[in-house]
Amino acid sequence: MERKLELMELVAISVLLALLILPNKANAAPQVPCYFIFGDSLSDNGNNNNLLTLAKVNYPPYGIDFPQGPTARFSNGRNMHDFIAELLGFKDYIPAFANSRGKSIFSGVNYASGSAGIRDETGTNLGICVPLNEQIKNHKSIISRITRLMQNDSATDLLLRQCIYSVQIGSNDYINNYFKPEFYETSRSFTPSEYATLLVQQLSLQLKTLYNYGARKFAVYGVGQIGCTPYAISVYGTNGSVCVEKLNEGAALFNDRLKPLIHQLNNNLPDAKFIYLNPSGTATGPATFVTNSPCCTIGGGGGELCLRNSKPCSRPWQYVFWDAVHPTEALNKILADGAYRSMSPLEASPLNIQQLAMY
Template identity: 35%
Template sequence: MAAAATEAASFLASFVLGVLALSLVVSPSVSDAARAFFVFGDSLVDNGNNNYLVTTARADAPPYGIDYPTHQATGRFSNGINIPDIISEHIGGDPTLPYLSPMLSGIRLLNGANFASAGVGILNDTGIQFMNMIRITQQMEYFKQYQKRLEFMLGEQDASRHVKRSLVLITLGGNDFVNNYYLVPFSVRSRQFSLPDFVTYIISEYKKILMTLHQLGARRVLVTGTGPLGCVPARLAQSSIDGTCDPELQRAGTLFNSHLVQVINKLNANYGADVFVAANAFNMHMDFITNPRKYGFVTSTVACCGQGAYNGVGLCTMASNLCPRRENNVFWDAYHPTEKASRIIVSRFVAGSIDYMHPMNLSTIMELDSKLL
């Protein structure tokens, strides 16, 4: 009996140790988790948050998503996947879920989150015509909320470490021009500021946003400047007879981007590290806008989905003209690139020279950080 009891006790102890060991394997672990990815900004990087809002800035109906793996609209302003999805492919993670998605819970939190919302800008009065959006100040509040949820799962120290070793993408600025300053003739902001003064103002506000990201733990942040705002089909439809880009909006983007690089350089100097990386979206886009055939496109002026001149009038809907071959077009709708164009843009993020990525590209970031994380 004593021997049997001893054997039973030994078996029970082994069983308990085995269960504990298994629990350690399957429990969320910062050291084993892929690098988290966080996304902030506007419709260029929104992957579905606006689906959960009462807003006119939505991409949750066909033909959006026609080339997505499920062939269904997801809230991405694309025919397929978008820039954050492609970056996720390069860093080896799953696409981030929208923060408002009920699916973002449990172990999925380790993958990061997408807080972006179509229509938003640097300024809170940008995009008010769309009714509801997650303005950038609210995106930051959601980031704080996310971290509390992560702390509950991992503990404060590991949650902080997971955020600090993450990659962050933020895309803002374009809407402050097209959906604010230049939205209507003699807009409130255009009467308040000359263009150079407006750029100075929104850059000073953007600096505060970037500093907030750093305060919240972000240590590697890809900051995209504006693309060539004067070349999008929506603008061409308003002002171009021959497909020539609008020089005033091109000037606005150039001024904004040069000031943004200066702010990034100053912030990095203050922090003593290359926290912020400027992604020159203007140059990335202009490559295939000025020479579309070099990159396998047929047109860089006509949107694939839309109506009116250059398919740049109104929204992309089931009633719109729809091109049969999306790989021929730089632009999917009046403002947003096709998946093919987005892949070219991200290739510049990954391996681009200093003309595209300053002070380093994503490949260099990943190589450097692999030695530290």
């Protein structure tokens, strides 16, 4: 039978958490003790470096504006979740699972993998990646490591309940699965509507697995305007439209099913709070931003990444796209600020990340 913790036990566990998580911090604690990140190349910060895949960017000009250089972030500098970690008050960036060591895991872990998707086969046209199911298994191993370090199951449970779990995935299930019929059967097996339903059903199970592992605060992202990337436009054409409509329509079908799922999970899972975040597409930004071309010379990866050691544009802070798919650091900051602060229900519902941290 489950036993409720006594008051003094909770006090002792809270003290233990403070000692373990903030051993040498003179400054204020972060708004949440830890930040766990699940996703794809929009979030990856090094998990693909040692994998046999075209979806890795541990070479220049990637990272030219990042203090540590090319770390395998798919941008010229910080990605969106680096900025969100800063906004949450973390003094260091969340470590990649592949590089996680010692007590650094108390502040969270980034499990994201370039080209990964909700479905296990997604992205394998580019090589090996870590799909969401495998990312969740990796998280389970991190929980075991945290428990061993804490030597207290209750302390681990209390810690995980306070952490934010970011899940931003699904783009590759379209651009590196459904809309790649030369590699995958999904577009011949399912209508766009059926496929979106299937994806959201599977994501629902994956989110519930994380809940069963102790997660309670979830930030879940929709799929952006994948039809507006320079890569999509060059490969598929627009037939006179601004963007590739069939890709954006697929993303919209996914988002239309994800939003009610968030409401359903909030109603059905005790003590949990799920929020839906609209990434506003990857073609957003001030009117002065260059939106129709990438900053770097394209030709790496599967044809959408920067060429190794190529010279990028001189003003990446004025571009939406760093390569033919991924945002610049400048746009990542805008997207992070929106996810963290926006009071618009069209961008963050029912809460934003700042409010979720306080929940």
